[in-house]
Amino acid sequence: MSNTAIGHTRWAIPDGYIPAWGHGPEPAMTSHEGLSILNTGDREVEVRITLYFTDREPVGPYRVRVGARRTNHVRMNLLKDPEPIPLGTPYSSVIEADAPVVVQLTRLDSRQAENALLSVVPFAG
């Protein structure tokens, strides 16, 4: 790898939704959203996540760090500061980093007996 960090410093994910219930062995099969953040650069990156809702002002920033040449798969359900993300509630997220990163959002929905998956590489801009 060259030393050039790959990615962008701002990403947006319109469809956020953490199902309120699930089936199967926890924690692997718990309904959740995972935000994967790849930092190919040579210094730690600070990431700020802001959440948007349908009927109130944005909440955040949630702060996450990703080490140099590391990936961080953030389970959105575990973010607690400034407040937990409400379950069963539509939201959107904007991810801002102080150096380029690459981001992907994956949802595991186990509300029915068999799990379903979705994943997107979000909008960068």
Added chain:
Amino acid sequence: MSNTAIGHTRWAIPDGYIPAWGHGPEPAMTSHEGLSILNTGDREVEVRITLYFTDREPVGPYRVRVGARRTNHVRMNLLKDPEPIPLGTPYSSVIEADAPVVVQLTRLDSRQAENALLSVVPFAG
């Protein structure tokens, strides 16, 4: 967040299809398509959705508003004006906004006993 609204003013989604039947508790498990629209800007945005079909002229615009710093998760099944979207029928959609927004389309297909999911960040251009 800076005051710069993120996104584009025109998006296109070739694969639209609302399954005609479903399983599981309604409305969460009803087969549906959800169009998530994020407006990070400081004023309300007006969105116009035009639908394309295989054998007739486009239908629209359907009008949706997204408040400043808000997200709107539009359930396509509920759009009624100028006409409901026919179930079990292939269509495409073009989303135009009077200011930048970010868009994502997610389909929940519960035609069989266990739901399946797909999601895309559409083409912006």
Added chain:
Amino acid sequence: MSNTAIGHTRWAIPDGYIPAWGHGPEPAMTSHEGLSILNTGDREVEVRITLYFTDREPVGPYRVRVGARRTNHVRMNLLKDPEPIPLGTPYSSVIEADAPVVVQLTRLDSRQAENALLSVVPFAG
């Protein structure tokens, strides 16, 4: 809608695979890949699809037409000329159009009792 056609004239989809078997009522639940092509322009578009394989030369073009202001959801399983797409075989596809279109590929996999879905907006370039 303005008269400007949206999209690109060349798209590439690396992951093609039509599962060789399925479950559930046909044809809706037959394992298949659907290539959705949206033409927002004011004249019919001719689309040529070329398929790439792991161990032989490309096959094509398969020819598809999409009317002005129409969408065409092409079921890949039904393409027969110059030859049917082999089932259970990895392939890739390149879609070229004589005017801009927007493309999306969706796979329904019903090899197990409950269907799974994937969908991507392919690479444009």
Added chain:
Amino acid sequence: MSNTAIGHTRWAIPDGYIPAWGHGPEPAMTSHEGLSILNTGDREVEVRITLYFTDREPVGPYRVRVGARRTNHVRMNLLKDPEPIPLGTPYSSVIEADAPVVVQLTRLDSRQAENALLSVVPFAG
């Protein structure tokens, strides 16, 4: 097809994860990740894959070749050199090629009785 190879020479996939178990007939229904690489160009391409982890330095390169006008659907589970990819472990991957290719990542998760799918066209940059 023109002689111009389609794609980019560097791609990044933040969300890598090979489920540690599965159900159904092997190998088709084994939980796995498949990396599809399309080379539309007129000479063989050498691809180097570097893996990133949460708590240790990157591993690689894994080397893969894709023939002229060929596609290669690489099953990540089968990469062994310099070391197998650990199961049930979050990772990210960066794909670098010595000529343009197009890349797509698909995961089949059969941890529960019915398989789920996700697929993304990764970030190119």
